[in-house]
Amino acid sequence: MITMMTAKDVATMVKNKEELFILDVRNQTDYQDWRIEGEQVESINIPYFDLIDGVDGVLDQIPAHKKLLVVCAKEGSSKFVAEQLAEAGLEQVAYLQGGMKSWSEHLEQVLVYADERMKVYQYLRMGKGCLSYMVVSGGEALVIDPSRFTDVYLDAAKHEGAKISHIVDSHLHADHISGGKQLAQMTGADYYMMKSEGAVFSFKPLEEYDRIRFAQVDLRVLAVKTPGHTPGSVSFFVNDKLLFSGDTLFVGGLGRPDLGGKAAEWAQDLYDTVYEKIAAMADDVIVLPGHYAELDREVNEAGYVGAQLGVIRAANELMNQQDKKSFVDQVVAQSKTETPPNFEEIIAINRGVEEATAERQQELEIGPNRCALHHTHE
Missing domain, CATH: 3.60.15.10 (Ribonuclease Z/Hydroxyacylglutathione hydrolase-like)
Structure with a gap:
C-alpha cells in the first residue's frame, strides 16, 4: 500500500535531516535543473516513460531500508509508479501530493x-x-x-x-x-x-x-x-x-x-x-x-x-x-x-x-x- 506525502511533510524531513530516498520520474533536463535536495536526501532520476512497461529493472537501485518518495511534475505519474513499486514488494513507498509544483509553492x-x-x-x-x-x-x-x-x-x-x-x-x-x-x-x-x-x-x-x-x-x-x-x-x-x-x-x-x-x-x-x-x-x-x-x-x-x-x-x-x-x-x-x-x-x-x-504565474515560477x-x- 502506498502513502501520500505533502510538501510540508517533505520540508519537515529535510529540515530535520531525516533520511529520504527520492525516485524522480520527470525528464532528465528538468531533474538536472531543479530537484528536492537536503543533507540526508538521496535521489535518482529515471524518466516516467522508461517505467511504463514495468519497474523491475530499477528495484536494485532503490535501498530497501529507506523511505521512498516518488516525485513527478504534477502527481499523476508518480502515483502510478509508486503503485507499481508497491506491487513489486517495496513497503515504504509514497508519492508527492501535487508533485514538484506543490514543492515549489510550499x-x-x-x-x-x-x-x-x-x-x-x-x-x-x-x-x-x-x-x-x-x-x-x-x-x-x-x-x-x-x-x-x-x-x-x-x-x-x-x-x-x-x-x-x-x-x-x-x-x-x-x-x-x-x-x-x-x-x-x-x-x-x-x-x-x-x-x-x-x-x-x-x-x-x-x-x-x-x-x-x-x-x-x-x-x-x-x-x-x-x-x-x-x-x-x-x-x-x-x-x-x-x-x-x-x-x-x-x-x-x-x-x-x-x-x-x-x-x-x-x-x-x-x-x-x-x-x-x-x-x-x-x-x-x-x-x-x-x-x-x-x-x-x-x-x-x-x-x-x-x-x-x-x-x-x-x-x-x-x-x-x-x-x-x-x-x-x-x-x-x-x-x-x-x-x-x-x-x-x-x-x-x-x-x-x-x-x-x-496558472501562468505557477508556470513562470517553476525552477530554482x-x-x-x-x-x-x-
Missing part, C-alpha cells in the same frame, strides 16, 4: 527572533530558495518581500492577533512574483518600494521614507543603488539588530548585478555598499537575506537562513577585498552564469505592465532561483 514558517518589542518570522520557500518575513509588534505586522501566497501571511497575522499595516519589497523581483500589491489590496496596508523600480501602480516610494515606524519597530531603509537585478534595491535595518538584506547580501555570497545589462557599473555600486554601508555595521547584526542557494550550508542551528554579519564577512572573500577594480572584475566574471528562468516576464508582471493568470553570487562555496 512556505515553511520559522521563528527567527523575539524580544520584548517584536517577533520576527521567516518564511522559507524551500522549493524555490526564496525568503520572506513578518515582523510583529503591538498588534501590527510588517511583511517583507511577500510571495504571491498571501493567505500564509494573513493566517499568520491572525494567529498573532495582528493587522498587517506595512508591506515592503526590497526590489523588483526577477525570480518570483511578488504578493505585495495583492496583499496591500486585501489588507489596506501601506505598500512601499523604490520609485526607481518603475512600477506603474500605486505605492509609497521608499525614496520618500527613510524610516518606517510602528509600535516598537524602527525600520531604517538603506538605499543600495543597483546591487542586484534592478535600478533600485534596498535593505531594511530593524531596531539596529536585524538586517533584511534582500538581494544585496546573502549568507554565502552577494547579489548578482548583471541582469540589467550593466554588470560593471552596478558592481561598483555594490562595492560601495559593501565597504561603506555594510562595513559600518556591528558584527553581531543578524543578516536575513531574500534568498538562499544551499539550505544545508545556509540554514543555522536555530532552523532559519541567516547569520551574524561578522561570520559572513569573515567567510566571504569579496567582503575583504580592498581593491575596487579587483572586486568589480571578480563580480563581473562570476555574474556570467545562467539567468533566472523567465525573469523578464516576471519583472514585467511585478512592475504592473503585464498580467498573468494564476539564480539570484546570488555564491563565492564561498566554490
Whole structure:
C-alpha cells in the first residue's frame, strides 16, 4: 500500500535531516535543473516513460531500508509508479501530493527572533530558495518581500492577533512574483518600494521614507543603488539588530548585478555598499537575506537562513577585498552564469505592465532561483 506525502511533510524531513530516498520520474533536463535536495536526501532520476512497461529493472537501485518518495511534475505519474513499486514488494513507498509544483509553492514558517518589542518570522520557500518575513509588534505586522501566497501571511497575522499595516519589497523581483500589491489590496496596508523600480501602480516610494515606524519597530531603509537585478534595491535595518538584506547580501555570497545589462557599473555600486554601508555595521547584526542557494550550508542551528554579519564577512572573500577594480572584475566574471528562468516576464508582471493568470504565474515560477553570487562555496 502506498502513502501520500505533502510538501510540508517533505520540508519537515529535510529540515530535520531525516533520511529520504527520492525516485524522480520527470525528464532528465528538468531533474538536472531543479530537484528536492537536503543533507540526508538521496535521489535518482529515471524518466516516467522508461517505467511504463514495468519497474523491475530499477528495484536494485532503490535501498530497501529507506523511505521512498516518488516525485513527478504534477502527481499523476508518480502515483502510478509508486503503485507499481508497491506491487513489486517495496513497503515504504509514497508519492508527492501535487508533485514538484506543490514543492515549489510550499512556505515553511520559522521563528527567527523575539524580544520584548517584536517577533520576527521567516518564511522559507524551500522549493524555490526564496525568503520572506513578518515582523510583529503591538498588534501590527510588517511583511517583507511577500510571495504571491498571501493567505500564509494573513493566517499568520491572525494567529498573532495582528493587522498587517506595512508591506515592503526590497526590489523588483526577477525570480518570483511578488504578493505585495495583492496583499496591500486585501489588507489596506501601506505598500512601499523604490520609485526607481518603475512600477506603474500605486505605492509609497521608499525614496520618500527613510524610516518606517510602528509600535516598537524602527525600520531604517538603506538605499543600495543597483546591487542586484534592478535600478533600485534596498535593505531594511530593524531596531539596529536585524538586517533584511534582500538581494544585496546573502549568507554565502552577494547579489548578482548583471541582469540589467550593466554588470560593471552596478558592481561598483555594490562595492560601495559593501565597504561603506555594510562595513559600518556591528558584527553581531543578524543578516536575513531574500534568498538562499544551499539550505544545508545556509540554514543555522536555530532552523532559519541567516547569520551574524561578522561570520559572513569573515567567510566571504569579496567582503575583504580592498581593491575596487579587483572586486568589480571578480563580480563581473562570476555574474556570467545562467539567468533566472523567465525573469523578464516576471519583472514585467511585478512592475504592473503585464498580467498573468494564476496558472501562468505557477508556470513562470517553476525552477530554482539564480539570484546570488555564491563565492564561498566554490
